[in-house]
Amino acid sequence: MVETVSFTNKAVELSAHLHLPANFQPDKTYRALVGIHPAGGVKEQTIGLYAGRLAAHGFVVLVYDSSYQGESGGEPRLLEDPATRVEDARCAADFLATLPYVDAERMGVFGVCAGGGYALAAAQTERRFKAVGGVSATPMGEAARSMFGQPVSAAELIRTLEAAARQRTAQARGAEPVYAPFVPERLEDIDDNTPTMLREGYDYYRTPRGQHANAKGRYLLTSLDKMFAFSTFNLIPTLLTQPLLLIAGSNAGTKIFSDQAHALSNGPKELFVIDGASHMDLYDRPEYVNQAVAKLATFFGKL
Numbered sequence: 001m002v003e004t005v006s007f008t009n010k011a012v013e014l015s016a017h018l019h020l021p022a023n024f025q026p027d028k029t030y031r032a033l034v035g036i037h038p039a040g041g042v043k044e045q046t047i048g049l050y051a052g053r054l055a056a057h058g059f060v061v062l063v064y065d066s067s068y069q070g071e072s073g074g075e076p077r078l079l080e081d082p083a084t085r086v087e088d089a090r091c092a093a094d095f096l097a098t099l100p101y102v103d104a105e106r107m108g109v110f111g112v113c114a115g116g117g118y119a120l121a122a123a124q125t126e127r128r129f130k131a132v133g134g135v136s137a138t139p140m141g142e143a144a145r146s147m148f149g150q151p152v153s154a155a156e157l158i159r160t161l162e163a164a165a166r167q168r169t170a171q172a173r174g175a176e177p178v179y180a181p182f183v184p185e186r187l188e189d190i191d192d193n194t195p196t197m198l199r200e201g202y203d204y205y206r207t208p209r210g211q212h213a214n215a216k217g218r219y220l221l222t223s224l225d226k227m228f229a230f231s232t233f234n235l236i237p238t239l240l241t242q243p244l245l246l247i248a249g250s251n252a253g254t255k256i257f258s259d260q261a262h263a264l265s266n267g268p269k270e271l272f273v274i275d276g277a278s279h280m281d282l283y284d285r286p287e288y289v290n291q292a293v294a295k296l297a298t299f300f301g302k303l
Contacts, residue, residue, distance in 0.1 A: 001021075004016075004017060007064075014067060014072040014088060017062075018062050021060070024101075031106040032060040032103070032108075035062065035111060037063065037065070037066065037112065038115050046283040053289070053293040062095065064088065071214055078223075080219040080220065082226060090126050093128045097128070105130070107128055109123055109131075109132050110300075112135045113136050113138045117134065119137070120137060130303055131242050132245070133246075134244075134245070137261065142231065142232060142233055142260075143257065144228055157228065164224040165225070179218040180219055183201030183206065184202045185218070186206075187202070195253065197278075197279050204280050233261065237264050242268075244269040247272045247295060248273055248277075250275050254279050
């Protein structure tokens with residue numbers, strides 16, 4: 001059972017889906033989860049799939065389009081602002097806490113890809129989240145500053161920031177916004193040098209497999225300064241004390257981020273590696289999603 005709801009982050013209204021257990025009874029109380037979608041995605045895609053599956057395990061699960069994206073409000077459109085993304089999750093917790101059938105002392109947060117990175121970031125300072133899970137978790141700041149965990153030179157990062165700064169000046173003078181794709185937008189954009197994850201991203205986001213009209217798969221170029229300045233990892237050793245579950249495919253190029261986050265955590269933690277799975281396999285491939293959902297359900301069932 002899915003209800004269409006909304007909540008606000010400051011003046012921005014966020015469009016959300018509330019997934020309820022099939023045998024939902026409003027006079028009972030339930031464990032509740034906030035689910036955060038990947039960068040460039042929306043609530044109807046992989047995060048909605050996980051939400052529905054976890055609701056079948058008895059959880060109340062709230063998923064939403066982040067500020068500036070999908071059906072949610074906010075200007076400029078397609079801004080990828082990590083700080084706002086984290087605040088969206090806090091506001092989602094606010095909303096859940098107002099529901100009489102939610103046990104506000106048993107709330108968790110999880111996400112897929114960049115959503116998993118944002119879940120880790122939110123849990124560091126949002127103590128209402130008693131446990132945190134990441135599926136193919138990708139920390140936005142660390143990922144923006146590296147190539148699948150391998151450092152990019154400071155000179156190259158500065159060149160990128162200078163391009164973003166020039167574009168910001170151009171827009172201040174009246175120029176049209178410029179957008180960059182998270183994944184290739186056309187089949188002809190893919191060649192022998194395209195990383196596997198980006199090939200998979202095209203297959204998920206740009207074909208009937210996973211595409212959705214509200215998921216534009218690109219971001220405002222002037223988001224880059226915010227992305228580069230953000231860090232998920234810095235405070236994990238000291239502030240992420242809640243139980244942590246990281247789920248990654250053994251063949252995922254982004255598994256390095258789960259390895260790094262797991263190593264940094266000093267709290268209760270588990271890295272669950274799904275043999276044979278790639279990054280995108282955990283978005284919707286039943287043989288892999290089944291394993292991930294079962295693990296998440298057991299993990300959050302301890303709330």
